[in-house]
Amino acid sequence: xxxxxxxxxxxxxxxxxxxxxxxxAFDPRVFAVISSTVSSMALQTDGRILLGGEFDALVFTxxxxxxxxxxxxxxDSFDPNPNSVVFAVAQKANGMAxxxxxxxxLQPNGASSPTARNLYSCVFNDPATQTLTVPGSxxxxxxxxxxxxxLIWATFEVGPTANGPxxxxxxxxxVATTSNWQASSLSxxxxxxxxxxxxxxxxxxxxxxxxxxxxGCFPGTDLPLWRMFYFGSSANSGNGGNSADxxxxxxxxxxxFAFGLNPNSGSSLQPxxxxxxxxxxxxxxxxxxxxxxxNYGAEWSTDLIQWFPIPDTGSGNTRAFSVPIGTNPxxxxxxxxxxx
Numbered sequence: 001x002x003x004x005x006x007x008x009x010x011x012x013x014x015x016x017x018x019x020x021x022x023x024x025a026f027d028p029r030v031f032a033v034i035s036s037t038v039s040s041m042a043l044q045t046d047g048r049i050l051l052g053g054e055f056d057a058l059v060f061t062x063x064x065x066x067x068x069x070x071x072x073x074x075x076d077s078f079d080p081n082p083n084s085v086v087f088a089v090a091q092k093a094n095g096m097a098x099x100x101x102x103x104x105x106l107q108p109n110g111a112s113s114p115t116a117r118n119l120y121s122c123v124f125n126d127p128a129t130q131t132l133t134v135p136g137s138x139x140x141x142x143x144x145x146x147x148x149x150x151l152i153w154a155t156f157e158v159g160p161t162a163n164g165p166x167x168x169x170x171x172x173x174x175v176a177t178t179s180n181w182q183a184s185s186l187s188x189x190x191x192x193x194x195x196x197x198x199x200x201x202x203x204x205x206x207x208x209x210x211x212x213x214x215x216g217c218f219p220g221t222d223l224p225l226w227r228m229f230y231f232g233s234s235a236n237s238g239n240g241g242n243s244a245d246x247x248x249x250x251x252x253x254x255x256x257f258a259f260g261l262n263p264n265s266g267s268s269l270q271p272x273x274x275x276x277x278x279x280x281x282x283x284x285x286x287x288x289x290x291x292x293x294x295n296y297g298a299e300w301s302t303d304l305i306q307w308f309p310i311p312d313t314g315s316g317n318t319r320a321f322s323v324p325i326g327t328n329p330x331x332x333x334x335x336x337x338x339x340x
Contacts, residue, residue: 012038013051015073028073031057040089042097042202043150045179046126047071050078050097052086066099068125080108080123090202093212094270095128095147098202127273131260131288132196132216137188142172142181142196142214149212151198154181159193162215162229166195193217193229216260223293223339226257230264242339258296258337260288274333281331282322284314297321297336302328309336 008022012030015023028051030036038053049069051058058067058075065086068078082103090098099121105114106121128148133141140156155169172181181198188194193215200210217229224234231240239246242254249266256263259271272285283298298321299307310333314320325331 012036012053012055013041013073026071026073027059028067028069028075029057029059030055031060039085039087040202040204041206042089042091042200044091044095044126044146045128045144045148045150046146048076048126048147050089050091052089052099052101054085065101065103077109078125079110080106080121081111082106082117082121083114088202088204088208090208090210091125091147091149091200092122093128093130093149093214095125095149097123097125099123100204127270129272129285130214132194132214133288134188134194134216134218136184138184138186140172140183140186140194140196141175142198144179144181148179149200149202149210150179151181151200151212152209154196154198156183156186157195157197158186158188159195160189162193162217164195169197172196188218191218223257227253230262252337254294254339255335255337258288258291258294258335259285260291271335276325279326280322280324281333282320283333283335284318284320284322287317287319293339295338295340297338299334299336301332301334302330304332307334 013028015026017023030038032055036055038051040052042050051067051069054065057063061075063075063079065082066080067075070076082101083105084101084103086099086101088100100119104118106117107114126147128146130144130148135141142154154172156172157166157169159166170183170186172183175182195213195215197211197213200212202208202210217225227240228234233240236242243252245252247264247266251271253263255271272283275282287296296319298310300310300323301307310321310323312319312321
């Protein structure tokens with residue numbers, strides 16, 4: 001690179017710094033018994049990369065034709081294991097991965113038998129989180145993390161209702177080196193709705209593009225206004241009731257509200273998942289900016305019958321709930337969201 005006079009070995013994939021020098025810490029070592037090819041890739045906001053092509057391993061870890069790399073290029077636990085070539089990879093807004101190729105079956109994560117999928121499949125990925133907030137009278141912030149698809153640009157638009165009409169788009173700028181986007185030149189009324197849109201890349205040769213969007217309301221996020229936005233009524237009843245689940249995704253409206261989710265889309269994002277680390281089972285998350293009148297809590301159980309509260313050890317807008325597993329052969333955590 002950059003006329004150094006030296007060749008550096010890289011198989012089918014390499015990553016470069018902004019000045020064109022090779023990122024020596026990133027080396028997936030794509031390998032195949034006969035001939036390897038990377039046909040498509042999709043970048044996530046957490047820095048992981050989905051790769052599709054014709055290969056048998058990454059850094060000597062067996063991965064057939066689809067893999068997800070960590071920051072240094074090694075294959076992580078994501079392993080759909082198709083039986084033939086993957087030509088195209090793309091992502092949905094909720095992080096789920098779309099695969100296209102000449103395969104006829106998948107046998108993911110060591111499954112005992114294959115599952116028929118002819119040429120196309122949608123597979124689970126890590127959770128994706130995105131939050132749209134208005135921190136000031138001229139500002140908007142789109143916070144995106146986890147398995148959200150990375151964007152090449154983003155815009156913000158303002159309107160009087162959730163269906164528009166929308167004002168002219170204002171191009172956003174990336175927040176430093178993060179996956180978040182912001183605009184500071186908006187002309188915001190006292191209240192209204194804001195729409196964030198972003199362009200993704202993927203497909204064969206990563207030559208295709210997609211569009212993701214999120215709509216929010218301001219000022220703040222008041223629960224009656226949220227119900228009005230999604231259900232046309234501020235009443236705590238019917239499809240808009242706190243305990244209702246109109247999209248049948250197993251998440252009650254009050255929980256969807258607390259985590260900035262869409263209560264009318266079962267394929268939207270999910271609440272923060274429990275994470276096992278260091279012998280503890282934990283929830284850790286940042287409370288969405290502007291969400292009001294909500295108490296965040298968590299409970300644990302070993303039998304799904306008796307539940308015990310977990311203290312919140314977080315600070316500021318960070319909520320942290322953790323409980324040691326100890327000698328329990330199984331343990332369950334659940335969010336406890338109430339209105340105050």
